[in-house]
Amino acid sequence: MVATSLNSKEYLLEKYSRASSNLKELEELGCTIVHKVDARTMSEHHFLKGKCFDRIVFNFPLFGIAYHVSVVSGFFKNARKMVTQNGEVHVTQKRVQLMKLINLAFKAKFLFFGSNPFNEEDYPGYINKKGHGKECDETFSIGDSRTFKFLRDVDFPDLGV
Numbered sequence: 001m002v003a004t005s006l007n008s009k010e011y012l013l014e015k016y017s018r019a020s021s022n023l024k025e026l027e028e029l030g031c032t033i034v035h036k037v038d039a040r041t042m043s044e045h046h047f048l049k050g051k052c053f054d055r056i057v058f059n060f061p062l063f064g065i066a067y068h069v070s071v072v073s074g075f076f077k078n079a080r081k082m083v084t085q086n087g088e089v090h091v092t093q094k095r096v097q098l099m100k101l102i103n104l105a106f107k108a109k110f111l112f113f114g115s116n117p118f119n120e121e122d123y124p125g126y127i128n129k130k131g132h133g134k135e136c137d138e139t140f141s142i143g144d145s146r147t148f149k150f151l152r153d154v155d156f157p158d159l160g161v
């Protein structure tokens with residue numbers, strides 16, 4: 001398993017109260033941790049380039065509207081190059097945003113095939129965080145959130161018609 005963060009390790013340690021213990025626990029469990037990974041360019045990241053995964057997960061990619069679209073659409077475009085043939089991409093967010101998500105996924109040739117309710121109890125120790133600004137270490141209400149699941153669409157040959 002590879003866990004990534006957008007920010008540097010130093011930034012995480014400074015801004016998030018549990019960063020140090022969370023990073024240590026992940027390492028002890030055998031997880032590879034890579035910092036400074038931008039979802040919009042992750043397939044070109046020096047550590048990730050050429051690697052394929054059977055699951056690629058982004059929990060709560062929510063920010064301002066325009067930036068959100070750019071990150072989620074960039075995430076899907078990059079994930080398309082990094083997911084195995086029968087692999088899955090999972091995005092957890094509030095149900096109300098589903099149609100926009102399906103549309104962005106479709107543009108990157110992913111098909112929506114189902115969703116599961118997101119229950120925090122299934123992830124002991126996990127606390128969702130705002131992740132930006134002065135209150136980045138604060139949590140927020142996840143309400144009626146679900147994990148939306150996508151499969152790679154088939155690569156059709158370009159017939160030039």
Ligand SMILES: C[S@@+](CC[C@H](N)C(=O)[O-])C[C@H]1O[C@@H](n2cnc3c(N)ncnc32)[C@H](O)[C@@H]1O
Nearest residue numbers: 006038039040059060061062071128129130131
């Ligand atoms: C609402 S927070 C959710 C954080 C965490 N995934 C959770 O479940 O609590 C949104 C996260 O998206 C990350 N993010 C913002 N822009 C990003 C980008 N371009 N690439 C990767 N991650 C990004 C932020 O660093 C922040 O951690």
